[in-house]
Amino acid sequence: MNHSKFRAERILHAYVDGQLGRREKQRTLLRLETDERSRKRVCELQRTKEWVQFSFEDERAPTRGLPDVRRCAWKTGVLRVAASFVLVSLIAGAGWISRAARQTDGLHAALGTTAVRPHHVVLNIGTSNDASFDVQLKKIAILLDKYRAQGMQVDVVTNLVDPVLADTASSQHVASIRRLISRYNNAHLVAHKNGVQRPRAQGQDLHLLQPPTNGRSLTGS
């Protein structure tokens, strides 16, 4: 059988099996209208196909029900128990962490900081309450003492949420912060650039108490 005949034969098989696309099917149908041999061949192929189907038509599987895979899937059960245990542990861990975070009352020791930069701790000043700011500074001082003893650098982050706290002209805490900076050489104050520039653009008297180190980032080196 030469190549073109073999190709024609394949097309007829595909036609009988319903595997032709619309255009190819149309072409084949037109060919069948004019070509007696192709018509005969299609009949033969169709007949063969139907005999194959007919030969197994009455066969039914003796076993009817679906297999019970629960017993077979004991490994899956063990995995589920293990996954549940991990989940419970994670929930308990998250609860413990949130409790510890609440106890710091406004001071949040950022998780995973040591992974970002070894031997560094980030303290976030999350309060904008003018009255309790002194208390926060005292707590920061205690933590700075603790981390200094361990030889760790501390980045103190403030988002400058309250203009009253940030404004060096009116803030009552300037002297306290100056003392903190001069006393602890392991502390570094960090602020967002926008947090400094925006109040200045609004006309607030804002001076940095510590010389800026441009380009330094918490997630950097």
Add this chain to the structure above:
Amino acid sequence: MDLVNRIFAGRDLRKKIADNRDRMYRVALAWCGDPMVADDLVQETMVVALQRIGQLRDRQRLNAWMYTILSNGWKQHLRQMRPTVDIEDTDLAGEGDAESRCCEQEIVAHVRRSIEKLPVGQRQALTLVDLAGCSYAEVAEVLEIPLGTVMSRLHSARQTLQRTLSSIQASDPGPTPYLRRVK
């Protein structure tokens, strides 16, 4: 809501798997020719399918996925079987008798025996298309062969079957069918 949908989808898949049983059994029977082995193969396929149902990402592929499992089970069975007689060398039992008894059961028996005698690759391609109703692309996926090979195997298998059918009918064409006008 998502959980409820997933539960219903899981049930739907289980039902589809169960509905496939008879068709799979026919294919398995055509492959191995032994009802007991065919039933075992199908049951094993069901177990594997239900255990790994979570691995099926595209549900449209359920058919091809299940026949792949069946085909793997069949391959494993063939490896364990170690036949002592080459099936290609075995003569068809009662082949000569068919000349005088061209009834329906005889043709069916001949067709079945002819399918059993086909090389494994041709047998699988033919039965997956004709009995399982798989597309050529699905057969290529199940058997891990190119599409062209599927078509050649199908062509060869049908040629062999046609020769069998022709040999039966050439000897005894049987009663001539006629059409009756129905008003």
